[in-house]
Amino acid sequence: MASASSVGPDPRSSDAAVIAARQPQASARDDVLLEARAIVKEYGSTKALQGADLTLRAGRIHALMGENGAGKSTLVKILVGAAVPSSGTVALQGRPVRFDGVSEAIAAGIVPIYQQSTLFPNLTVLENLFAFETAALHGVARYRSVQRRRLAQQMLDRIGLVVSLDQPVALLSLGEKQLLEIARGLGRDCKLLVLDEPTAALSQGDTNRLFAALRRLAAAGVGILYISHKTNEIQQIADEITVLRDGVCVISGAPLKSTPMQAIVSAMVGHTFNVGEKSLPVVGAPVLTLESAVCRAGDPEISITVHASEILGVAGLAGSGAEEIGAMLAGALACASGALRVNGRPVGRMGDRAAAVAAGIGYVPADRSVDGLFPGHDALRNASASILEHLTKFGLLSSRAESIRLSAALTDVSLSPNQPWRLIDEFSGGNQQKVLLARNLAVVDVKALVLVEPTRGVDVGARDIIHDRILKAAAAGLAIALISTDLEELTSLSHRIAIVRDRRLTAELPRLSSPAAVASAMLGESR
Amino acid sequence: MTMGRLAGSKLLQRLPVSIWVLALIVVVFALFLPGFARIENLTNVLRVGAILALASYGQAIVLISGGIDFSIGSSVALCSVTTALAIQQWPLGLALTVGFASIIAVGAINGLLVAYLKLSPFLVTLGMLLLVHGFAAIAAGGLPVEVPDREGIHTLSGGGLLGVPYPVLIAALAAVALHVLFERTTLGRSWFLIGSSRPAAEATGIRLRRNIFLAYVLAAAFVGVAGLILTSRVAAGEPNLYPTLPFETMAACAVGGIPLTGGRGSALNAVIGVIVIAVLNNAIVLLNFPAYAQLALLGAIMVGAVIAQGVPSWTRLARIRSL
């Protein structure tokens, strides 16, 4: 701990000093801020990192890419103090450091911003902005003072977030929450900012604001580590790139201008990858219809029809209501009025997933770890959950039938490693998503699929496999609703794209619309 | 705590950790504790354990589906009181049915409140613990209800077949029934899924409310059998029949490897946990430990067992790949 505290302001100093030290310490551009060498991390017999190097410089935005399981998260954990390397060194501004916890790293000027929200819904915006201090310091809380409030307002202004300081965070929209999180991170005295998939739930406008703020910070001498799967964003914002695969750096600190995207993708995946145009199947008769559905009294009416072999993209910003529409289509959301039909026949009560499954509607919800998977059970059990009634012989579950049926389904989605008896927790995010897809494809007499963010947090290789499988399902006659904020995914896979804004359907864009067209449609009139 | 099936797994690898603990304890006691290894003593251990076993099967069902049941002790007391009251007027068979039905009624109320009103099982069953106990005490008039010496009242608890007491036979059969319920019925499988992730279970089309309600009702069925055996043994309506029963069943499940967070467990786990507790209680009696030591020791063992089971998962958690 001793070495870390000497490079940053002492967290136990008086509040005035803390407030005064808000300006990022000016480092000359290109000074080496952090150098990690030969990092090895072992968990039992598994080697998550096998000798990774990373050099981060002041004023540079450094991208870190890699498939899941490549060791990205582990490396990041070590840098922010959440884990300790098994061997290898980390040096901050020339001095070797070994953090004994996240607060030490934060005190040393390394500020993490995670993909999953680290806000506290039961506390106010103001309290959340000072969460790092509250975590580390003792004594009487003084964030109510006028000085602090002014400081908090500055933090919000810097990112352009307009919310009341006293609002409970539970009330904010997803995009607002993410911006708040970033505002909190940016506001600290910060030498190195570590951003892990920060734009996962951001609209294009919010993303632009974030990038502008990042560029300002870089100009002021802050080093930035930017972890993302989104190749187009990396090209926009990053100066240099490191790619991890299987625990080692395949590309290390290469300048982005001189590294083609193809090289980066093949470095990640290990082979060349063709991101070509997909050919879509011919559309058939209407299959899944939502008629005049009103979620709660006063909400706009939603009517949607998805045809056989059609992939209907549904695009909307976080909080626009697109995910809700997906839930309605899947029969997962009870509505005040309206009807859900499959091939003309009504599907029980709305909000009755059991009836929806019986009618042949598959559903992959947005947040797989909360709504999709069954932790502690193997992949096979996770996959068979929707068709248990059909796996019985003489009224009793047949594990043989389960095994045969679902093993085939899991092989069909290229589960890797193809070991259905392994616990679902042990698979990567992409493979978990494949299991969810397999579960729904296995539904007896499946007629429609509602997929919400099917490739969120999924590495490039798995993403392509999932997209292929979706196309195959469409070719086999399924009606597919694809709710996503991934513009590339939407534009390459959809026959047409429905735009959702303020909980109503505002427009429909044709096949092969450009991502920019979709983005501006999602935003509506200029803001 | 059954381990995930490994490629080419052998039967041995699939056994829960707790079975080795049990084996160790039994061997140590058999060797060093005088009086333990005698047939009469072991039979007695099983006979006493049978009641705890049946109640624990019920608790296991509720735990696996993500709930908990504190009202078990009060409902078996209610069973004894209603049976004793009914037997004043009616024949034995009918009276026992009334007793069984009263436990099912408690289970149904628990199920309704937890499944359909979505109240916390913790608060619901704690509230019912008090409600049912108070009701039983009022119904009994404050004193244990005397039961006229009726033919056959003691058969259920005292009788046996070929030297094996009925309660033990019943508990063994019930264990098999529980196993079939867990492994081979869609209802049983749904309990594991619901306990593992409620929202995911809902998304896959599992009927949450119906299945959770049935969990409490079927659990009550197992507890009901335990209640009948107890009633048969004491042959009286006793409002304070077995107040520590819910805690003992939780301890048995925890020791046997059924986590209180739900989603995992098996009939074998429950059986092993019960036998461990019964054997340890037996040892305390044989060693002439006073009653309070029994309580303290039970607590320490329960916690120790749960900690010990947590250890392998600490290393497994580390291996799990993050996002």
Added chain:
Amino acid sequence: MDTAGAHSVSVRGSSPISLRLRFGLLGQMRYTIGIVATLVAAAVFSAAFPHFGTFENAANILSLFGPLAVLSVGQMMVVLIRGFDLSVGAVFALATVIAAEVMNATGLVGLVAAPLVGIAFGLLNGALVSYFRVQPVIATLGSLLLARGGALLAAPNGQAVIVGGDAQAVLLNLQLASIAGVPVTAVFTLVGFLVVAFVLYATRFGRRLFMVGGDPRSAALVGVRVHAVTVAAYAMCGFCAGLTAILILMRTGLGLPTEGVGMEVQSLAGAVIGGSQLSGGYANPFGVFFAALFIQTTQSGLNFSGISPYAAEMVMGCSILLAGLLDRVSQRIFRTA
């Protein structure tokens, strides 16, 4: 056992105005239920029984509700961080026995043994729940059994330990004393609650409790030492159990090993009726203060009516079911479940 049940399919966007209302006005309402309920109960019983609505009876109730109130606020601390403590009843019984015995040996100063015993068990519970990752149910159940066994062990023949000598006189005087008509014990209780409120709302440590209760994972990621906070919360709960022991010793002058059976359930009800949520993140000591007052008022009222203590038990059971309903309703309104 999933009391938090995160449910992200309820992706309902809501109009900002209605939500602000929910958190503004209604947000504070959940904590005022205790006050309202107390007034209603007092009115009902006063109407039914003429001697109930007297100043003396009110003073009596005030002198009696202290132990439950203190126990409940300790429980509130633990519920705030998504836990609960089933051992409080047994721990405070043990504390009364040990404190009584120590006082008999060393005089009034032995009273300090009570909170020490409480803290010791609190630390044990906290360590089990945090470092050893044992579920709160099992951990505190285990301590309950340990404490109960310990209490029976510490008391000779399992009988009550009577506090003798000077200490006895001092305790008795304190119990009977009052300031401006308000019993001293009630004043102590109020002072205790003010301290808790200060810690909870004014200190950073208090904020950390809310953070851990609101989202333990986020708390860890921003650098809160979650284990330490958890242990501290359980230690404070144990400390409150020790304080309860002091209040009981003042009232009865006895260390009774079988005391407090069922108090853990009542203290949980007190915490929930006082506005806390079992899923954590919300707490208000004054809500709990009045919730305990309500429970005591109801119990006194039932005593007055002369009905069987078992009927009173049934009423208590019903109020716990109602507390469960309250918990569920507040989770629905505040979208935390």
